[in-house]
Amino acid sequence: MATLKDVARLAGVSVKTVSNVVNGYEFVKPDNRRRVEEALATTGYRPNIGARNLRRGRTGSLALVLPELSIPYFGEMAGLVLEAAGEHEWNVLIEQTLGTRDRERSTLAALGPHMIDAAIVSPEALHARDFDQLDPGIPVVMLGEHSVDVPIDHVGIDNVLAATVATSHLVELGRRRIAAIGAHPYRGTATQRLDGYRAALTAAGLPLRHEYIVQALNYHRRDGADAMAHLLSLPEPPDAVFCFNDLLAIGALRAAAEHGVSVPRDVAVVGFDNNEESAYSMPSLTTIAPDKAAIAHSAVDLIRRRININGGQNLAPEDVQTPFSLEIRESTR
Amino acid sequence: MATLKDVARLAGVSVKTVSNVVNGYEFVKPDNRRRVEEALATTGYRPNIGARNLRRGRTGSLALVLPELSIPYFGEMAGLVLEAAGEHEWNVLIEQTLGTRDRERSTLAALGPHMIDAAIVSPEALHARDFDQLDPGIPVVMLGEHSVDVPIDHVGIDNVLAATVATSHLVELGRRRIAAIGAHPYRGTATQRLDGYRAALTAAGLPLRHEYIVQALNYHRRDGADAMAHLLSLPEPPDAVFCFNDLLAIGALRAAAEHGVSVPRDVAVVGFDNNEESAYSMPSLTTIAPDKAAIAHSAVDLIRRRININGGQNLAPEDVQTPFSLEIRESTR
DNA sequence: CAGGGTCTTTACAACGTTGTACCAACGATG
DNA sequence: CATCGTTGGTACAACGTTGTAAAGACCCTG
CATH class of the missing domain: 3.40.50.2300 (Response regulator)
Incomplete structure (x- = not known):
């Protein structure tokens, strides 16, 4: 592998002049510049990034x-x-x-x-x-x-606001028993999304029912399916679910189908993240889409x-x- | 940020001795080793990986x-x-x-x-x-x-074999009009999977119908949906489809649903890759699962x-x- | 042509690390 | 006591690059 030294020897100039050409320094005589550039080309020189960074300190x-x-x-x-x-x-x-x-x-x-x-x-x-x-x-x-x-x-994004928007959307559909999947003991975004969910329900004059708030320790599809299965087994199952991410929602969709519950007719579902897969799920998923x-x-x-x-x-x-x-x-x- | 030199000065030894301690060299007097280790701890020394690599050549x-x-x-x-x-x-x-x-x-x-x-x-x-x-x-x-x-x-993996396995599985279900989605002009794996598909059909004594082989220039969900829509519009639509990856298959599932075609009753679908999402699609996707x-x-x-x-x-x-x-x-x- | 400025190039050191070579102390051996 | 091998330590150079400082070449002005 060619180094500055090799190029310099070939071009008949000092190492520093080659370095100057490589780094676009202005004051190099056209003649020398040409010779250096030729030498660079024939040696196929590539700067050693590690050495450069060591010197530059980044x-x-x-x-x-x-x-x-x-x-x-x-x-x-x-x-x-x-x-x-x-x-x-x-x-x-x-x-x-x-x-x-x-x-x-x-x-x-x-x-x-x-x-x-x-x-x-x-x-x-x-x-x-x-x-x-x-x-x-x-x-x-x-x-x-x-x-x-x-x-x-x-x-x-503003997680509280986004969660409010998602939950309010369900309210506007006429849903009254709106659950949330994804509460988490110490995950900050979970807390914020829960706050937004609560705010939307309160603003709509709907009661906060603790049995409609389901924890998810992980945010994978399986956790969403488990949570949804639990919700559907309640004496009065929800008619809408806000999931704190799309994977939970995808799992929820599957659990709903397995329980013979139709989405969105019996239960509406909203997700969060707008994963690419959510546009193609069956049914496709309404979701918060961060930029x-x-x-x-x-x-x-x-x-x-x-x-x-x-x-x-x-x-x-x-x-x-x-x-x-x-x-x-x-x-x- | 502390360097070897700083640590050496603090411990009252040479730079190289510190380097030796850091690199686990055996012959260092216990007394010196202790002093160096103390100095390392108090300075919070961390080796400069860039410099080390420059020296070591990796x-x-x-x-x-x-x-x-x-x-x-x-x-x-x-x-x-x-x-x-x-x-x-x-x-x-x-x-x-x-x-x-x-x-x-x-x-x-x-x-x-x-x-x-x-x-x-x-x-x-x-x-x-x-x-x-x-x-x-x-x-x-x-x-x-x-x-x-x-x-x-x-x-x-052996793409030809895997494609044969996938296609043969469809044959064993009793399907006779088996299509393939994902042919590609110069993508090597596409060619191999097509070969495996052809081999399985031939082995089963089924005809190769060129209208059942659909190109996909990209392997995204949308391409799978388009291809499936095309297949379902044929005068004699297929009763099974082998998709060259799971995304194509997910798209195909959606297109089938939109055409009112039931999977697997009317059309069986096999994918390739075993994406995590494929275990949760509706219906869940049979697929080749590489390790x-x-x-x-x-x-x-x-x-x-x-x-x-x-x-x-x-x-x-x-x-x-x-x-x-x-x-x-x-x-x- | 002396003096001054502008361009052009160079030697040297340094970034932080490690390999090499060498030196010093030590106990053991003859 | 001279010699030797082992153990423990050091100084120096080198990896490839770039900043600094200084020197050389050049052109202008008076």
């Missing part, structure tokens, strides 16, 4: 920390973050935490300032004090989850802001709210 | 090149590759090609030997000669697609083999076939 990589790539929402988000980061010539190193606090913590701790310039974290089980682990010099943006006590940049591309771009922008503005240490943490919409499909039609 | 990263993370199959595969690579302390840099030959080629070319130790590539549109772009010093493993002319390691974890592990193993065995340059390219099974669900029951 790495050119971002870390993207998320629970699991096999979960559609995170797969889609990861793809968009890759694209957004690529526009600024960042490589992306993806780390999976599998949603456990242990792995989230150790990943945060292992994120040496040497491997990456910044991190985008989609936490699931982190506590506020876990962020102490993190090197203070490295900017972090949190996606989705919004741990209030941590002074860290954050991007996401995922906007989330990805905002996250990258927040990082650029902290990196470019001298250290960005004493910038106040920002909280960017990205738009969302309610995508109405067959499951509530 | 990067500690793999590239994973695939079409799109938002496609469930690749999301799931990426997650498994991350885990498999993590077991050997490799970081994974993911690059999306969006399935275009241009981006696949430029990604291959940009894969300097400096950023990564090796690459795992899941090509979609690459031609054999595109691999010339690649630095010969960097090991590559291809997933799925098997471009015959390229002397490169490869991991995947994805085995693919991920084999790919990482092939890379380790090439890297460990001195240069691995003159090792014959290996072709690892991983197991698969037929997962029978409602769509053929």
Whole structure:
């Protein structure tokens, strides 16, 4: 593999002149520039990024920390973050935490300032004090989850509002026994979505019935199916269900079908996330559709802001709210 | 950020002795070792991976090149590759090609030997000669697609056999008008799956009807729906369909429902890939289930083999076939 | 043609790490 | 006591790049 030295020898100039040509430095004599460019071409020179970064003190990589790539929402988000980061010539190193606090913590701790310039974290089980682990010099943006006590940049939609919109939609359909699937003991977004659900019911003058609020410790399809089966076994089953993500909703659709309950006639279902699969489920799924591309771009922008503005240490943490919409499909039609 | 030098000064030893302690070198006096370890702890030293790799001549990263993370199959595969690579302390840099030959080629070319130790590539549109772009010093493993002319390691299932199994399953159900969705002008796996489909029909003494073979230029849900709609509009529509991936099949299920055609009664459907969503579709999808974890592990193993065995340059390219099974669900029951 | 500025190039050091070579102390051996 | 091998430690160079400082070439002005 050719190095600057090799190219310099071939072109008959110093190493630094080659470096200057490679980096687009202005003041190089046309004659030398030509010879260097020829030498670059014949050697097929490619800069050693590692060495460059060692010298420059940055790495050119971002870390993207998320629970699991096999979960559609995170797969889609990861793809968009890759694209957004690529526009600024960042490589992306993806780390999976599998949603456990242990792995989230150790990943945060292992994120040496040497491997990456910044991190985008989609936490699931982190506590506020876990962020102490993190090197203070490295900017972090949190996606989705919004741990209030941590002074860290954050991007996401207004979960309370979105949940209210979703629940109100069910109210407007004339449903009166509206359940929620996805309550969670300490997941922040779950709490916010539950708040929005409650707010919508209260605004509509509907009672809050605790038996209509079902926990889900994981947000997989199976959990949604189990929760729905439970709801349908109640003496007075709901006539609508708001699920805190699309996977839960997909599971709920299946459980409904297996119980011979028609969606949306007997039970209307709303999801959250707008996974690609939700447009094709049977029936297709009404869902809250966050603007995922906007989330990805905002996250990258927040990082650029902290990196470019001298250290960005004493910038106040920002909280960017990205738009969302309610995508109405067959499951509530 | 503390460096070896800082730790050495604090412990009152040379830089190299600290380096020796960090790297577990045996012959360090207990007394010094203790002092160094204390200094390491108080400074919170973390090795600069970039510098280490520059010195050692390796990067500690793999590239994973695939079409799109938002496609469930690749999301799931990426997650498994991350885990498999993590077991050997490799970081994974993911690059999306969006399935275009241009981006696949430029990604291959940009894969300097400096950023990564090796690459795992899941090509979609690459031609054999595109691999010339690649630095010969960097090991590559291809997933799925098997471009015959390229002397490169490869991991995947036996696509011809798997397609035969899928099609034969439909034959055994008593279906006689079996269609295939997913033919593709130059995608290798498509050709192989078509071969397997043809072989199964021939073995069963069924005629090959060209109107039952539908192209799909992309393998998304929409393409499957379009193809199915087309098939159902034929004067003699099929009574079974083998789709070359699960997304096509999911689309086909929806098109069938929209045409008032019952699955599996009127048309049985088989997919390929066993996406997680396929166990929850309505009806759930019979599908070829490759052992994805085995693919991920084999790919990482092939890379380790090439890297460990001195240069691995003159090792014959290996072709690892991983197991698969037929997962029978409602769509053929 | 001396003086000054602008362009152009270069040698050197440094980023943080590790391999190599070498030196020093030590106990054991002859 | 000279020699040797083992153990423990160090100085230095090198990985490939770029910032700094300084030197050289050039052109203008008076």
